[in-house]
Amino acid sequence: MNAVATFADIAPVAEHGWSLDAWSSQGLARVEQALDRWVTAEVPMGLDHGAPAQLVAAMRYAVLDGGKRLRPLLVLAAHEAVCAHAGEATRDAALRAACAVELIHAYSLVHDDMPCMDNDVLRRGKPTVHVQFGEASALLAGDALQALAFELLTPQDGTVAPATQARLCALLARAAGSAGMAGGQAIDLASVGRPLTESQLREMHQLKTGALLQASVMMGAHCAQPGIQVAQALQSYGSAIGLAFQVVDDILDVTADSTTLGKTAGKDAENNKPTYVSLMGLQASRAYAQNLLRQALGALDGSGMVHTQALRALADMVVNRVS
């Protein structure tokens, strides 16, 4: 996978010569290079030893050369929107935040695919980590990826202000934990085969997927110093696209095939999992996703931010993607 291929099916949003393709290629090149550099066996501060090679191999397999990198792009887009032209000083922080949210996302997929969870064997068109490396290594690789996310946010080289480090760790920890992603997965687990109301389904997805997508936006913003109005606008934007992402995921689980998705399609229906499609039907789900897109864009309209092209184009991509 490379950046250009990922967005090939999406119509670029042109605005004064700006295009999502060009913007995201540039951002993704930095993210991929940074992940390749940071997910390694190098010896970190204060420890005598590096990481064992077999564990690092499983971590790299889980992280590198795969995924749409939506969360890192949201971090970079929100950072750009808040910083406008003065973003150079906090560019390192934004890159680290972008990689950290991707590590949390990657670890969650590794654990989610394990036999005791979804028992999935295919992810991004490749065997899942536990199939490739064994269950114990998958468990440990996921654990180590979560720790690495917080390691990336706390460099000891003076490139990121300590107050920014603390704020980024706070946002990421809350989004990843029991009242965020892990909590949403627990509700998901408990809900298989049970009827949910729309509000229960929304709550589950707000935690499972929404919290980390929203944190991506807020972390990007907090690499700089967003004003209250800007922060509130980005909170609304993040909330809307977080929810939209899952609605579209549910739609694609029904309408796309496994090859296009790069993972097993139709799993939710097969597992009798409640989804937006099973709850409100395909057509209403599509209308709901478009409505959420309008909400996300509307939140940006009154925010006073100028450089919101990337945030707008990413919201569009989340809702109108085909995989």
Place this chain on the structure above:
Amino acid sequence: MNAVATFADIAPVAEHGWSLDAWSSQGLARVEQALDRWVTAEVPMGLDHGAPAQLVAAMRYAVLDGGKRLRPLLVLAAHEAVCAHAGEATRDAALRAACAVELIHAYSLVHDDMPCMDNDVLRRGKPTVHVQFGEASALLAGDALQALAFELLTPQDGTVAPATQARLCALLARAAGSAGMAGGQAIDLASVGRPLTESQLREMHQLKTGALLQASVMMGAHCAQPGIQVAQALQSYGSAIGLAFQVVDDILDVTADSTTLGKTAGKDAENNKPTYVSLMGLQASRAYAQNLLRQALGALDGSGMVHTQALRALADMVVNRVS
């Protein structure tokens, strides 16, 4: 378990009326109360929802009312040694650090006990988390506990200086990750049934157990501002007791019964895992542990720190414990 019972078998180290029993009772009361308060379903900053009850129940089961709390006590002892009489301002930071390391320790036990790892059914005299709550919940509870550790270190209420928050997250992330605890477990996993040299065994334990014990000491110190000499002394102290802890663990696996240990004894020999006892014999292992105790105490001697009673008594307890 309560604080007094934990240390009932250990001769208190009396120095000017100071006793480990009294000191640790006081510290543990604060730690237990704080863990009880912080491992909850409360709604954290920036999120709309609290954590689902069933996940929090598994997390609380894994953390509360169990364990010797050695790591939290090391945090508090190191903080006290560095701060002497001026520690009030950083007391909250030390309590949060103490709880955070315990959460990391607790999550590692939950995942380590799972069928794909050690497949253990008994821990601290109770069914392990996956036996009690199921494998998927154990996996998620461990994941959420790791996130919660970083959440505890980054309060948004002004009680802990942002630079301290950043430093504590940095120390904990590195100790928990692929070049620390998770890395050590990966080596452990790969070493079952294989002969290891003493230096390979030491490296494995330095990562698996030593890194987090050493981080406990350094996190306690870095709640305040240790000088270079003090930091180096505590680094040596932490390194020695980290290693001693595992040597004694290996000894107890052979000499103690399951009831005393609160976990299944003799597992290492049964699994053909390399241990200090299998490598150097019981008597030499005991002598090695005593030698490491002398090293730990010696590191404190030349450090210039005055209030080292708790650190000394804890080192003694690590080496001379019976469970």
